[in-house]
Amino acid sequence: xxxxxxxxxSLGSLFFIIGAxxxxxxxxxxxxxxxISKEKxxxxxxxxxxxxxxxxxxxxxxxxxxxxxxxxxKYTLVVSxxxxxxxxxxxxxxxxERIKMNVMIDPSVTGRFGYAIDVGWFQWQTCExxx
Numbered sequence: 090x091x092x093x094x095x096x097x098x099s100l101g102s103l104f105f106i107i108g109a110x111x112x113x114x115x116x117x118x119x120x121x122x123x124x125i126s127k128e129k130x131x132x133x134x135x136x137x138x139x140x141x142x143x144x145x146x147x148x149x150x151x152x153x154x155x156x157x158x159x160x161x162x163k164y165t166l167v168v169s170x171x172x173x174x175x176x177x178x179x180x181x182x183x184x185x186e187r188i189k190m191n192v193m194i195d196p197s198v199t200g201r202f203g204y205a206i207d208v209g210w211f212q213w214q215t216c217e218x219x220x
Contacts, residue, residue, distance in 0.1 A: 118182045121156040122191040124149050124168055133194060136170035141177065160184075168192045 124133040132153030139146030145159040157166075161184040169175040173194045180190060 117158055118161050118184055118186060119156060119158050120166065120180055120182060120188045120190055121154070122189050123153045124155065124170070124192050124194060125153060126173070127193045127195050133170050133173065136168055136173070136194070138166065138168050138192075140180075141165040141167050166190065166192070168194055170194065172197055174198075 124136045124138070125131065126133055132149075134149055134151045134153055136149045136153070136155075137146065138149060138155045138157060140157070140159055141164065143159065143164065145157060147155050147157050149155045159182055161182050163179070163181050166178045166180045167175065168178075174197055176192060176194050178190070178192065180188065182188065
């Protein structure tokens with residue numbers, strides 16, 4: 090009786106492990122690429138890249154490269170970085186495929202931050218006050 094129960098538990102565990110392995114062995118759906126500045130043709134490091142309306146996102150590395158894994162579907166890829174305009178591009182992810190999408194972003198109009206903080210005096214100033 091005990092031997093039969095152990096066989097059932099072992100068989101059940103085996104099916105569970107095989108099922109888990111098959112789920113994780115599925116090909117990944119991924120979009121990757123490089124974020125480049127239009128003006129200077131330089132990589133934009135540490136830019137934020139995400140799929141609009143989801144929790145899927147990442148940042149570019151020091152070389153401007155990003156890798157973003159998400160389920161198959163139609164999305165809007167959003168790329169933003171400090172000093173640059175935010176850009177949105179449509180992307181369709183197909184199950185098991187990897188898509189390469191390089192993105193060129195424009196510098197922002199002013200190229201300046203909105204506010205400056207003087208920590209010693211706790212003063213706020215707008216860019217117009219400083220420049």
